């Protein structure tokens with residue numbers, strides 16, 4: 511194990527380095543405990559992987575219904591966020607984690623979170639939690655990486671990565687996310703026309719896809735009636751600004767009813783931006799220390 515000290519006392523590592531090696535050990539132990547070795551290989555080779563049966567189907571039904579209900583609330587309040595221009599039906603439902611308790615359970619689901627941790631280290635945080643409702647007739651989204659504002663070459667240790675919760679079967683016709691396997695190694699933005707090389711991320715309802723933010727991808731066009739509902743939990747490294755400032759809207763009561771990592775994930779431990787430099791959040795500052803691992 512990386513963190514193990516030698517018995518003969520020849521170990522001169524800095525305490526922060528030992529801590530960072532312990533983080534590697536925890537990551538390895540989790541991947542093995544949860545049987546995710548194949549998924550890690552797929553993340554390396556393809557840039558994405560699909561975990562099936564992450565929760566009972568009833569949980570996915572409830573997620574879907576809740577996203578549609580909140581989307582309806584947005585529409586009634588005149589605040590719905592269209593995804594496909596004024597005539598299109600597709601839309602985004604934002605701030606989910608702050609709007610219903612079911613999303614707390616989703617973001618803490620062990621297997622997808624272990625894979626996100628593998629990609630970005632245990633210090634990563636949630637950037638946003640969105641419902642993506644895609645309707646028949648809208649064009650596919652433009653091919654992109656989930657690293658907005660990051661200049662090329664995009665760092666190979668991804669600054670952001672994503673989970674896609676599959677609350678409707680994903681197929682070409684239903685509007686599955688389109689991906690170009692292996693493109694996460696290119697470390698740049700997709701070239702025009704790249705979509706021709708893409709394949710749909712086929713997945714059964716009840717699955718969660720985890721993908722490297724450097725992967726070239728887009729939402730596909732739905733060509734059948736009805737709505738494709740998917741839910742992203744989008745993560746970023748501690749030094750990246752999140753899309754949603756969840757820390758400022760989630761109460762202490764919600765933090766207290768969740769596992770300790772929840773607080774970190776929503777940004778409670780982040781020392782930045784500082785209100786008062788007399789105070790540094792000790793938990794967050796522990797990640798200032800030296801490490802050999804690009805995850806931090």
Ligand SMILES: O=C(O)CCC(=O)C(=O)O
Nearest residue numbers: 642686687728729730740
């Ligand atoms: O809805 C999808 O399938 C993908 C959405 C996406 O990649 C995004 O909004 O960044």
Ligand SMILES: [Fe+2]
Nearest residue numbers: 654655656727
């Ligand atoms: Fe994306």
